[in-house]
Amino acid sequence: MRPEPIRVLVWNEYRHERDDPRVRALYPQGIHGALADYLRRQGFAVNTATLDEPEHGLNEAVLAATDVLIWWGHVAHHEVQDAIVARVHRHVLNGMGLIVLHSAHHAKIFRALLGTRCDLKWRDIGERERIWVVAPHHPIAEGLDESFTIEHEEMYGEFFDVPPPETLVFISWFQGGEVFRSGCCYTRGRGKIFYFRPGHETYPTYHHPQVLRVIANAVRWAAPTSGPLPTFGHHPSPPEPL
Numbered sequence: 331m332r333p334e335p336i337r338v339l340v341w342n343e344y345r346h347e348r349d350d351p352r353v354r355a356l357y358p359q360g361i362h363g364a365l366a367d368y369l370r371r372q373g374f375a376v377n378t379a380t381l382d383e384p385e386h387g388l389n390e391a392v393l394a395a396t397d398v399l400i401w402w403g404h405v406a407h408h409e410v411q412d413a414i415v416a417r418v419h420r421h422v423l424n425g426m427g428l429i430v431l432h433s434a435h436h437a438k439i440f441r442a443l444l445g446t447r448c449d450l451k452w453r454d455i456g457e458r459e460r461i462w463v464v465a466p467h468h469p470i471a472e473g474l475d476e477s478f479t480i481e482h483e484e485m486y487g488e489f490f491d492v493p494p495p496e497t498l499v500f501i502s503w504f505q506g507g508e509v510f511r512s513g514c515c516y517t518r519g520r521g522k523i524f525y526f527r528p529g530h531e532t533y534p535t536y537h538h539p540q541v542l543r544v545i546a547n548a549v550r551w552a553a554p555t556s557g558p559l560p561t562f563g564h565h566p567s568p569p570e571p572l
């Protein structure tokens with residue numbers, strides 16, 4: 331058992347909720363506010379940060395006090411400063427967990443960590459999505475049934491241009507016939523990364539109990555562990571006597 335609650339930072343570009351009354355009606359406190367409320371009720375220590383704050387709310391002290399960063403972005407990926415992306419990147423390599431949601435597949439930080447275009451095909455006509463668990467042993471699938479449905483969502487279809495996930499936890503099927511690798515685990519350095527597909531801003535997806543359960547499970551999975559710190563570079567003293 332960890333002695334302290336996992337420290338979560340929910341980051342959101344927070345534009346649709348201010349610009350679009352439909353989105354504001356679903357998320358009056360923003361997507362970050364809805365996720366933070368839920369995660370606090372699960373016992374996590376949660377803060378939020380948004381794009382328009384100084385340094386996007388991601389200064390060194392904030393990141394140093396974060397175990398798991400959750401990222402939602404869509405229309406303003408290009409406004410995220412490269413220096414801040416580099417800072418987040420360094421924290422992930424040093425062990426901070428990162429959960430990348432929905433349209434944050436195009437976030438600079440996700441593309442930098444994965445090294446591919448992270449592009450996909452999409453269509454938004456409110457199709458039904460059925461999410462299948464394909465790694466039932468995995469902690470991110472804890473407490474779920476074999477599959478669950480979201481009545482209305484945007485479609486994301488293959489090919490999803492990401493490196494093959496180290497563990498694929500979910501595959502989505504959409505009413506129109508496409509499929510998508512919708513729950514992808516990676517490690518980079520000491521950090522764990524989970525991409526989770528659902529969450530288009532005009533649907534109440536972040537009020538869906540199974541979707542929220544997956545995000546909470548992913549926070550627990552992505553939290554840093556107390557394994558050994560790696561040493562790099564010239565190492566003149568061998569561990570065995572010569």
Ligand code: ZN
Pocket residue numbers: 432433484529530531
């Ligand atoms: Zn979307």
